[in-house]
Amino acid sequence: MSQLRIAMAADREAFVPGERVCGELSWELHPPPRVVELSLRWRMQGKGAVDQQVLETISIVDPPPSGRRAFALQLPQSPYSFNGRLVSLQWELHAMARPSGVEAQRRIVVSPSRRPIELETQDEPAEPV
């Protein structure tokens, strides 16, 4: 059975902006793929619409039918992972083998607190002028 797997170093799934995301991509694919790609991307999901940006992609051309490859991808300073009523943003690692289309993904969190920021309604009082 064909499969792709993304393993994170030390099983970490939360990072601060600017950190490096390290891990290992392993695969067992029949027939052997022409290319296996691993991308670091974020997706901002709104009301019925998605914005996405691919930050970095690693391509492994003509790989053997099975194998593994360590990766280290650099996170930018922003955006942060957040959840809101109208808009949410998730970071993820996405792997895909072509042409079979077998894929795998691993969601990660990127924020200074290593937790998704909740966009809850907050009202802060005025300071004296």
Next chain:
Amino acid sequence: MSSSIGPGPSLQDAERGGCFSSLLFAMLLLAGGVVFWEFFLEPWRDVLDALRWDVTPCQIQESAVEPVRRGPATPRGPAEGARGGRPTPVAPSAAEGDTHRAVVRYRYTYDGISRVSQRIWFIRSDTGSYAEMKQIVDRYPQGSTAECFVNPRAPHYAVLEREFRPVLLLAVFPLSIGVLGLAGLLSNVLRLLGPPPLQRLAAVASARIRPSRRIRIAADGTVTCRAPSGAARAVAVLVLALLFNALVSFLVSEVVDTWSDGVPGCYGWLLSVSSVPFVLAGVGLLSGAVYMTLRVFNPRPTLVLSSCSLPLGGSMRLGWRFSRGIAPIARLRLVLEGRQEATYARGGRVLTDSETFRTIRLVDTSDPRRAAQGQVELRMPDDTVPTLHGQRNAIVWVLRLCAQVPRWPSIEHELEILVAPASPASPAGAERTAQSVEAG
């Protein structure tokens, strides 16, 4: 390695949609076009064309007021008190409230051929109350001579009066309905031919603080933003309101006429009911114009920011001042709002939903002197998210100023500011670096 930005795949082309709206626009175009073509095109053309028609002497052979009988058509008999050599009709029908018709028949000679016409103006509006019809026939006493205007290309077509009449302005209604339908149809067609709506949003989504007529950015990064006076918009709405209401006044006078002789018939009721939306729209436009005109005389705010962008956990100075206005500021509120915005297509339209997730109240004062001008330190919390503009969704931070002037429209002004991620040098950034090392 590569990097790309773009919309995700979740939105379907079907969202361009708009079949229903296309049908609606087509119906508007058809309705407006047919009414304009049927009732107004020829009179308009004739009024313009008649300026070049030949002025020809004519003799009034008949000038009378006839009652228009309801019910089965009856052969046209002699007008009451009008025929038989008397110069003008003098006796109204038994009931003066009945509708009457002005009958003016005149003979003229053109190209050596004698012709007869009964046309007074381009539109046969020669029915109305007895008094109105009498006014018309009084201008053309039987047996008198007058001048008529003959179409040289169709000499059988002549009129006694060729001047422009305000009733022609009613053509604006079918014309505007037709233009609205045409514009809607064209818009739908262009949307289908052009890029999908969400690609166009890229331009909208890239809004940032940029120098403009109202926003100046000094060399040291200080941003000065003066609120627009709104004068141009107020003038535009005022002109539109005056034009619209001038047109509606003809409609209203027509409605008043139909009621002047008592409860009107089917035509009068139909006209009265159909004029209600136009009258309401006219009142709404005038109210809007008055409101916007009053706002022009408000004090005008100017915001001054000490820098173009504000990092999370950082701070900037925010100053404000007002120009002289109609009255001093009674209350000033200044807040920084974080908003999440989702833009999506539905039914061929592009909609944006917005929700405020963070409100940082900076100033709230009812002291007129403090409200008139001042400065405050704006400290940005570090537990939130920076500005992010996607093609469809966004996180925006907006400075919102709201000032109240007694017994006058309030002042509203907004300025988007760019909130940047925390810099590594900031306390939040330092903490993050430490965490990063520890985690590594």
